Amino acid sequence: MKLKYNLIAIALLGFSFSSCSDFLEQNPQTDLSENDFYKTADDILSAVNGAYSSLQENDIYGNWYVFGEIPSDNTRNQLSGSVTTQNEFDQFYIDTQNSMIANFWKAAYKVINRTNTVLGRIDGIDINADLANRYKLECKFIRALMYFNLVRVYGDVPLVLKEISISESYDILREPKENVYNQIIADLKEAQGLPVSYPTAEDGRATQGAAKALLADVYMTLHKYAEAETILAEIINSGRYSLLENTPGSLNIDGYKNVFSPVNHNSKEGIFEIQFLKGGYGEGSNYANNFAPENSGTNVVAVGGTGGNNIPEMDIYNAYEEGDLRRDFSMSLGYYDNRKNNEWVESRYVCKYMDVPYQNNDASNNYPVIRYADVILMYA
Template identity: 30%
Template sequence: MKTKITLFLGLLFISVGCDDKFLEITPKAKYFADNFFASEDQVFQGLVAAYDPLQWSFVDGRWTSTVMLGEIWSDNANAGGDNTNFDQPGWQQIDDLTADPLVGEVLSFWKRGYFGINKANLVINKTELDTELTRQYIAEAKFLRAIYYFDLVRIYGPVPVILEELDPADKNVSRNTLSEVYGQIVKDLREAIPLLPLSYPDAFKGRITRGAAQALLGKAYLYWADLLNDDVQRFDSAAFFLNEVIASGEYELVDDYNQLYDFGAANTSESVFEIQFSNEVPGDFGTPFEFLNGNAMVQLCGIRGLCASHPLYAEGWGFMLPTQSLFDSYLADDQYRRNASIITLFELNLDNCPVSSNQQNPTDYTGMWQKKYANYKAYSTPNGGELNLLKDPNQPYIRYAEVLLMYAEALVRGSGADAEAMTYIDMVRERAAGPGDNTGNFRTASQLMGQEGLSLLEVIWYERRAELAGEGDRWFDLVRSGRAAANNFPSGDLRQANFSERSLYLPAPQVDVDFTEGKLTPYPDPSLFQ
């Protein structure tokens, strides 16, 4: 949240004695924050810097992936790793629901979020040039501030809302209420939407569009409504903005679900907002960690112990292992989505490529691996050496399928019509059955309700888990809807024994708790959830 730099000024003054020539310093930096944002090009450079933390997957020597977090924290995945059961101990603690304020990953997600917020604040607050382009750049920065806060509030609960630069000595930082955090997210996105374009030329894919802001706003309203005891008005607000995305005609479902995460898939017709990654990075691990903009989770979550001769996949490190619970949750007629999301040991055996079982985490190994961020051999690694683990698949943050499901949920939980909601659920279910026209070859939402004994909301919950498996939303869905509980996990799982109300959010990092002298509490007080 703050960058604290110790300059040892006292020692400097002692060493130079009384000679005041040391004060006559020619500044080496040409620009500072107060004079940098003076042209459209400079504002754009500041905006690029604000985008950058979205790509950080290795912060302060810790692997930092919101996808891994939302899956490993939940009943969808185990941490995995090597056969010592102590590989990446911070991720093991997140998996076991025992993470405390000293865990390195607790700090890395916090740092990523507040560094991004600070960079966005600079663009928003320092830009005085008023042109059509700078207004758009400020709108993009407001979206970025909103998305960083959205991730932070999902991970840590109500967090401090900081909209200005802080004095590095200011210790008066504390948590805001839930509604103050979500209120700021909503304000930023509402202000950004009118100034954002519907689309960009292909050369600018990944830039923030109006649809991306409307979709994130709808998602924020959905969470806010859920966490405020099913607030109908906010569900209706979510429905309004999600419908704007649908009505724009800018997005459509990819016909074949299996191709959403195929090698080379990026910025598809279904991508509403997608975090861009690149394997073109400098040097080696001596480079400051935040500059490593490759998507490290591909190597992290690849198949550990895989034979070198596999025709499609390279070996990985075996994290984020799908659970039996996730595998079993798919309905019998939903195998196409399951096969596109999970690699099984049986599938690898068909390729006559054995997996070394003695390399696996003995507690977490399930004989299954995630498929959406598969470690394809076809990935190029131009840097070589230590950085050959950095691959460049993008991270879809909001897909059009999720927009359809969120819209259906907002209708059902707000004042909308159930029949309309089923129409959008069925669009997702039809695609899930496989490529081509599946009319008559899939069970509709209505049929699932009758044949499986599910409520319409339970159908939506099923669809979200099946459709978004391995994409990082599972834990946050459980928490916002009040369904996170010990019995999400099987008997004997440490998560069942360790579950408590404190498990719902990561604690604030100890370094900032100490710096604020306890004004920032490790965990949010229940009174803040209003």
């Protein structure tokens, strides 16, 4: 099966019961990860996978729509309960107590510290040199991705490039965003040394193409269009990626649908995706439940709750040209309520992530960070 990233699991220690003192005199559990871990190649692999796994968290890509869509004219939030924190993004009155601002900051730096820990400790491990270099480049890609998100949200941010403790973090001040962007570019230039592909069992890891596409996005953000154009042309001319084709013979959008299909992750159009897997493993996505209309019961999503978040505005609905089949696959104006004789309920919602969850907030919908469609659009 395709790679789904798991947090580091530590097995229970076996104890010798030869004496009471042997049983009582244990190493502190807080020392387990620092002193007894990072000893083998498998430990490093688990640590790298832990950095990937952190990207799944609600405060990273689980709620990224709050930062990327809610402030735009594309979507809005539901005004109820704790979701009022999202309204501050929609109305541009974010205050210092907004939990999403604080939580994204903390979660992003947790990911960065995980990558820095691997980078700082891997050279002391007995590990194949090529494999060690690959793990380093994967961590630099993930670190660059986090800093790219941070600098776009906060501007000047602390630039941390080594493993630090909580006490050490208090002495690190914000760095000018220009310096942060320089580090992002440096990390992504190095990360272009990543493999162009992986065996199927490792699908989803950062590749050379992912590093190039993200670097091009960074250059576009900085208005360095000539630099972006060169890299984008390299991706296109490589022939490694392409759009997913529609089924021939009729007007359809099967290719577009397959981009979001839970059985078609990491396709030739998916350059880098956040990996999710349902099944009660703690690896599932929340999009199906989060975006289903509030109080819609099982009419839209069959299992779990309904968040009513990320509601499409009519402006984005009307922006589609007449006859564009992608519109009704991506968003809906409402649903038929089987609790009320299939009465039509007008309630707009994003529907392209509608995998059937295993349980609440536990669906197999990857989040596409970079698609080949993005590369073509940037190049255009």
